[in-house]
Amino acid sequence: VVLLVGAAAVWFATNSVRRTPPAAGTVDFAAPLPVPELAPSRVEDGVRVFDLSAQEGTTAFVPQGETATLGYNGSYLGPTLVAARGERVRVDTVNGLSDPTTVHWHGMHLPAAMDGGPHSPIAPGASWHPEWVIDQPAATLWYHPHLHGRTREQVDAGLAGMFLVRDDEEAALALPRDYGVDDIPLIVQDRAFNPDGSFAGGIGMQFDGVLGDTILVNGVIAPHLEVTTERVRLRLLNGSSARMYDFAFADGREFDLIATDGGLLEAPVPSESIPLSPGERAEIVVTMTPGEQVALRSAAPDPDLHAGSATFDVLELRAAESLGDSPEVPAHLTELPTPDAIAAAPERSFEMSGHEINDREMDLGRADFTATVDTSEVWTVRNDNPLPHSFHVHDTQFRVLSVDGEVPPARLAGYKDTIALEWNREYRLLVRFEDYADASTPYMYHCHLLWHEDQGMMGQFLVVEPGQQPDLTRPEGDSD
Ligand code: C2O
Ligand code: CU
Ligand code: CU
Numbered sequence: 001v002v003l004l005v006g007a008a009a010v011w012f013a014t015n016s017v018r019r020t021p022p023a024a025g026t027v028d029f030a031a032p033l034p035v036p037e038l039a040p041s042r043v044e045d046g047v048r049v050f051d052l053s054a055q056e057g058t059t060a061f062v063p064q065g066e067t068a069t070l071g072y073n074g075s076y077l078g079p080t081l082v083a084a085r086g087e088r089v090r091v092d093t094v095n096g097l098s099d100p101t102t103v104h105w106h107g108m109h110l111p112a113a114m115d116g117g118p119h120s121p122i123a124p125g126a127s128w129h130p131e132w133v134i135d136q137p138a139a140t141l142w143y144h145p146h147l148h149g150r151t152r153e154q155v156d157a158g159l160a161g162m163f164l165v166r167d168d169e170e171a172a173l174a175l176p177r178d179y180g181v182d183d184i185p186l187i188v189q190d191r192a193f194n195p196d197g198s199f200a201g202g203i204g205m206q207f208d209g210v211l212g213d214t215i216l217v218n219g220v221i222a223p224h225l226e227v228t229t230e231r232v233r234l235r236l237l238n239g240s241s242a243r244m245y246d247f248a249f250a251d252g253r254e255f256d257l258i259a260t261d262g263g264l265l266e267a268p269v270p271s272e273s274i275p276l277s278p279g280e281r282a283e284i285v286v287t288m289t290p291g292e293q294v295a296l297r298s299a300a301p302d303p304d305l306h307a308g309s310a311t312f313d314v315l316e317l318r319a320a321e322s323l324g325d326s327p328e329v330p331a332h333l334t335e336l337p338t339p340d341a342i343a344a345a346p347e348r349s350f351e352m353s354g355h356e357i358n359d360r361e362m363d364l365g366r367a368d369f370t371a372t373v374d375t376s377e378v379w380t381v382r383n384d385n386p387l388p389h390s391f392h393v394h395d396t397q398f399r400v401l402s403v404d405g406e407v408p409p410a411r412l413a414g415y416k417d418t419i420a421l422e423w424n425r426e427y428r429l430l431v432r433f434e435d436y437a438d439a440s441t442p443y444m445y446h447c448h449l450l451w452h453e454d455q456g457m458m459g460q461f462l463v464v465e466p467g468q469q470p471d472l473t474r475p476e477g478d479s480d
Helices: 002-015 151-156 450-455
Strands: 041-044 047-062 065-072 081-084 088-095 104-106 131-133 139-144 161-166 183-191 214-217 224-229 231-238 245-249 255-260 263-271 273-276 281-287 293-298 312-324 347-353 369-372 375-383 389-393 399-403 418-421 426-433 438-446 458-464
Touching (some): 418 426
Parallel strands (some): 347 375
Antiparallel strands (some): 139 161, 231 281, 255 263
């Protein structure tokens, strides 16, 4: 076994072309951080309506030339959608691309037909009008395409944005919440550029997808953020297709981790770093002193989680000479139900290896299993590969029951929809499906390294009423 792993590691190292960002401390953070604009919305017959249009364009990232990019309502990334728990929302979505696309609401609890997975392609020039009621705790969610086999290509070209859910409970807490002032979304991505300024898309795709040497935050290389308040809330999204990050501050200062993928933790977790695999989010609150500057960096991630082992800079926080007061972070944030596996019905296991889950590649025409609405299940997930993988489930926010039989670390104690899988460890998840049954439209589960997902490291499941027969329909235009 040792020999085989060693051989695999050598093969991996010699075949996988990777680029590493410049070492920490060598960038000047010249550009101001742009904050994605808030998506305008209107209320029609009690429905909050947003307009989202996928577009082709060009973006100036590097001096050597403009880069062909995709964006929503612009040339790169998209606006931040904000809606409150209890609201009915509709997103009037237009595909202005020359290719089909989909829009998936990552982390959202909603009917499968609104989920925007590979069964909901939008043809070039066509539109799509998903509508649902927001019914989940305040959280930092996001949206991105999910076109079968082409997710990495479209996300890497720039199609991604944030979707913030608000609720009364979170609103009652003394937390920074002034969007763009003391509450800042950070979409972190790595990219590689060709000499003419175009994206170098094919670099290092043999195993993991793109590992770029240039870190973008909200679409800008090495920016700085002018901080004007004593505390600032950063909503971190790993929007990269393959790179793992371990975010920390250059001086090692402690910050409060207050929320993960699906919302608030019970109490802030004092932390010096927070690892995020592609698709995961974390909300942190950091305290600044007047006039200081400190870089947000990514430290070397756990080698089992891979990838570009250097420590590199992401963003610099620059505090004004005089800072507005911020309240202390509350000691208690929310109440989470104790995850209880006892009442959960089926147990399922998922072995992640190569580009397969349980030795199968994704098939749009096959439901891998059927779950019953309003029930819970216990899923055991394992990464059988010395390669980085993660596990993401649509429609639901799960709880981590254990990691290798042990109580999970505090950062994994809240609601999650995506989890990094360290090699050869066993993750037991309590997964619940509520409200929405649909015998013909499936939800997805997959590795969120997008190249792996595109290669087939994905499966689909139906959520049905008790006793209802599954009747999976293929998306239109899918023939194989
Ligand atoms: Cu973020 Cu199935 O996706
Ligand atoms: Cu998702
Ligand atoms: Cu993977």
